[in-house]
Amino acid sequence: xSGFTQLSGRLAPLDANNVDTDxxxxxQFLTAVSRRGFGKHLFxxxxxxxxxxxxxxxxxxxxxxxxxxxxxxxxKANFGCGSSREHAPxxxxxxxxxxxxxxxxxxxxYGNSLNNQLLCIALTDSQVDALFAELKTDPxxxxxxDLASQTVTCGQKQYTFEINPTHKNMxxxxxxxxxxxxxxxxxxxxxxxxxxxxxx
Numbered sequence: 001x002s003g004f005t006q007l008s009g010r011l012a013p014l015d016a017n018n019v020d021t022d023x024x025x026x027x028q029f030l031t032a033v034s035r036r037g038f039g040k041h042l043f044x045x046x047x048x049x050x051x052x053x054x055x056x057x058x059x060x061x062x063x064x065x066x067x068x069x070x071x072x073x074x075x076k077a078n079f080g081c082g083s084s085r086e087h088a089p090x091x092x093x094x095x096x097x098x099x100x101x102x103x104x105x106x107x108x109x110y111g112n113s114l115n116n117q118l119l120c121i122a123l124t125d126s127q128v129d130a131l132f133a134e135l136k137t138d139p140x141x142x143x144x145x146d147l148a149s150q151t152v153t154c155g156q157k158q159y160t161f162e163i164n165p166t167h168k169n170m171x172x173x174x175x176x177x178x179x180x181x182x183x184x185x186x187x188x189x190x191x192x193x194x195x196x197x198x199x200x
Contacts, residue, residue, distance in 0.1 A: 003117075003171065003172045003173050003174035004098070004117055004119055004147055004171040004172060004174075005146075005147055005148060005172055006144070006145065006146050006147065006148075007071065007072070007098050007099060007119075007143075007144070007145040008142065008143070008144045008145075009070065009071035009072055009098070009142070009143060010067070010069060010070040010071065010072065010140065010141070010142065010143065011067075011070055011072050011073075011074045011101075011131065011135050011141065011143050011154070012061055012062055012067040012070035012072070012073055012074065012097075013061050013067070013074050013075075013132060013135055014043075014061060014062075014073055014074065014075040014076075015061075015075070015076065015132060016075060016076060017076045017077045017078060018077070018078045018081055019075055019076075019078075019079050019080065019081070020080070020081045020082030020083075021080060021081070021082040021083055021084070021085050021087075021088040021106075021109065022082055022083065023043060023045060023046065024042065024043065024080070024088040024091055024092065025038055025041055025042065025044070025085065025087045025088050025090070025091040026041070026044050026045060029041045029044070029087070029091075030085060030087055035090045035093075035094065035116070036090075036094055037094065038087055038090045038091035038094045038095075039091060039092075039093075039094035039095035039096065040053060040095075041053075041091060042062075042091040042092065042094075042095045043060070043062060046060050047060050047062055047063060066139035066140065067139065069096075070096075070097075071096055071097055071098045071099070072097065072098065072099045072100070072101060072143055072145070073092065073097050073099070073100045073101070074100075074101050074102070074128070074131055074132065074135065075100065075101070075102040076102055076103055076125075076128060077102065077103045077104045077125070078102075078104055078105070078106060079100060079102040079104070079105050079106070079109070079120075080105050080106040080108075080109025080110065080113070080120075081106040081109070082106070084108040084109075084112070085112075086112045086115070086116070088109060088112065088113075089109070089112050089113040089115075089116040089118045090116065092113075092118055093116055093117070093118050097118065098118070098119065099118065099119040099120070099121060099145055100113070100118065100119070100120050100121070101121045101123060101128065101131065101152065102120070102121075102122065102123075102128065103122060103123060103124065103125045103128045104122055105120050105122060114167055114170060114171065117171060117174065119145070119147065119171060121145070121152060121161045121163075122161060122162070123152070123159055123161060127159050130157065131154055134154055134155050134157070138155070141154060141155055142154070147163075147168060147171060147172060148172070150162070150163060150168075
């Protein structure tokens with residue numbers, strides 16, 4: 001995977017707390033094991049008025065023309081709660097989102113996102129509210145994310161965010177947890193070579 005360093009783009013709003021994984025990608029779409037093809041089902045129950053993807057809900061933000069092409073999702077507290085499913089970040093990234101900004105994230109969703117190069121940025125409630133206000137004023141406002149400096153710039157405002165250094169390195173290096181382990185492959189082999197024969 002390519003590493004995440006900087007991102008410039010646009011925001012799409014999802015003004016809701018406790019957005020759970022069953023809303024992000026409903027259970028009927030979990031049969032596939034490939035990471036591709038889930039974007040069309042993202043927020044299915046909110047995006048469509050029928051069961052065949054034929055009648056978009058005009059009141060849902062992702063269906064509104066001003067938010068087409070957005071690559072950063074803006075939401076609120078406890079994003080990604082509910083059941084554990086890696087399909088949730090698969091759906092978000094397949095749709096085109098590179099980052100999600102919210103005031104907090106469910107732990108399992110955060111870990112799954114980290115393994116799929118989806119940056120989750122936690123800002124304070126007041127900062128998230130300010131971004132929603134900025135977006136309401138200008139739906140086409142640009143947003144710039146710099147992972148190295150841990151900053152989010154939108155309009156005339158800049159915010160800093162916290163991230164675990166190990167998680168930051170994983171994202172910037174394009175590594176998932178397996179890739180992070182394989183980066184120490186030589187050290188692992190050296191250790192195994194020193195084990196007594198009866199342990200091999």
